[in-house]
Amino acid sequence: MLHFARVRHFLTPSVLVRPGHVYPAGLGPRGCLRTSHERVLCSTLSEMVITQPDDWHLHVRDGPQLQSVVPFSAQHFGRAVIMPNLVPPITTTEACMAYKERIISAIPAGCTFTPLMTLYLTDDTPEEEVWRAKAAGIVAFKLYPAGATTNSSSGVTDIKNVLPVLRAIAEADMLLLVHGEVTDPSVDIFDREKEFIQQVMIPAMDAVPDLRVVMEHITTKDAVDFVRSSPEGLAATITPQHLTLNRNSLFVGGLRPHHYCLPVLKRELHRRAVCEAATSGSTKFFLGTDSAPHPRHAKESSCGCAGIFSAPVALSVYADAFEKAGALDQLEAFASINGPEFYGLPRNRGSISLVQEPWNPPDSYQFGDDVVVPFCAQETLRWKVKALRA
Numbered sequence: 001m002l003h004f005a006r007v008r009h010f011l012t013p014s015v016l017v018r019p020g021h022v023y024p025a026g027l028g029p030r031g032c033l034r035t036s037h038e039r040v041l042c043s044t045l046s047e048m049v050i051t052q053p054d055d056w057h058l059h060v061r062d063g064p065q066l067q068s069v070v071p072f073s074a075q076h077f078g079r080a081v082i083m084p085n086l087v088p089p090i091t092t093t094e095a096c097m098a099y100k101e102r103i104i105s106a107i108p109a110g111c112t113f114t115p116l117m118t119l120y121l122t123d124d125t126p127e128e129e130v131w132r133a134k135a136a137g138i139v140a141f142k143l144y145p146a147g148a149t150t151n152s153s154s155g156v157t158d159i160k161n162v163l164p165v166l167r168a169i170a171e172a173d174m175l176l177l178v179h180g181e182v183t184d185p186s187v188d189i190f191d192r193e194k195e196f197i198q199q200v201m202i203p204a205m206d207a208v209p210d211l212r213v214v215m216e217h218i219t220t221k222d223a224v225d226f227v228r229s230s231p232e233g234l235a236a237t238i239t240p241q242h243l244t245l246n247r248n249s250l251f252v253g254g255l256r257p258h259h260y261c262l263p264v265l266k267r268e269l270h271r272r273a274v275c276e277a278a279t280s281g282s283t284k285f286f287l288g289t290d291s292a293p294h295p296r297h298a299k300e301s302s303c304g305c306a307g308i309f310s311a312p313v314a315l316s317v318y319a320d321a322f323e324k325a326g327a328l329d330q331l332e333a334f335a336s337i338n339g340p341e342f343y344g345l346p347r348n349r350g351s352i353s354l355v356q357e358p359w360n361p362p363d364s365y366q367f368g369d370d371v372v373v374p375f376c377a378q379e380t381l382r383w384k385v386k387a388l389r390a
């Protein structure tokens with residue numbers, strides 16, 4: 001079943017194509033996609049309207065930096081799952097509710113953006129915290145293997161330490177979100193996701209089979225195959241950078257710190273597998289930008305931070321990638337439908353309009369007292385978010 005339900009119009013230079021119209025001469029099936037509503041989506045499509053998307057993996061930092069970046073997400077997305085890896089990490093319901101209020105205070109007037117909150121799982125998280133979190137409307141716990149990424153030193157050192165809490169999370173019908181990389185320095189950085197599946201995911205899912213899990217920001221064919229072959233209770237998010245870039249992008253003409261993130265970009269065969277998963281129509285894959293802003297000086301450094309600030313450009317990049325894959329008709333399911341279905345939440349009622357209008361993201365945006373360089377800075381993107389409709 002295709003979900004491209006609300007395509008408004010589609011123009012060729014000389015032909016207005018209406019629902020049920022036969023393909024114009026010269027426009028083959030790769031250029032024109034027929035939706036479930038018998039409309040025809042052409043290669044010269046100029047505008048598409050889809051259910052408002054959500055971002056199922058987002059970092060918004062705190063303080064003045066939070067005030068700078070929340071508006072970018074709030075202007076495009078209906079909801080976002082907020083990562084808890086602040087300093088110190090958000091490990092209690094009380095701290096989480098205070099953080100939620102700070103996020104809400106940064107939402108621009110007129111935006112109906114809802115932050116979906118998460119707690120940071122540690123070796124010492126008590127089971128009672130799960131029930132406090134559930135009562136407060138927190139949607140998930142986030143598992144960072146200790147030392148895996150930015151501010152993850154308080155993370156879980158051994159999955160066995162948290163099995164009782166994982167059982168409570170399953171019982172409370174909450175989700176576990178995982179940063180799926182082992183942290184053993186002897187494991188090659190490009191193999192850490194694959195190792196994590198063997199060492200952590202499989203034992204955890206065997207021990208708590210009814211636990212619902214999202215593998216965040218998957219980057220490898222191994223993860224795609226694992227998610228596809230697992231039971232219904234396992235899904236995955238995919239970032240714009242892992243959909244569009246391979247590891248060569250880290251080294252084009254020199255070291256590219258603004259393409260550095262964790263998990264690190266992988267070989268082209270893995271990028272292709274991730275892209276095929278996102279655009280396949282499978283309900284197990286959905287949008288999670290992992291937008292993770294750092295000040296420019298912290299990226300352009302002798303020891304640069306991992307993280308890509310994609311919030312202002314993410315929908316444009318996803319649309320470009322889906323168009324290149326000949327799968328624009330799958331964008332709405334990936335961006336707006338599969339996520340709420342997995343989380344057991346209603347779809348957004350509003351919609352968003354994307355127009356084919358080339359634009360160039362700026363070199364930087366204000367970021368508290370600093371600046372942050374966005375993903376695709378000064379590159380040309382083909383799709384632009386035009387408007388939100390209630």
Ligand SMILES: [Zn+2]
Nearest residue numbers: 059083290292
């Ligand atoms: Zn992240």
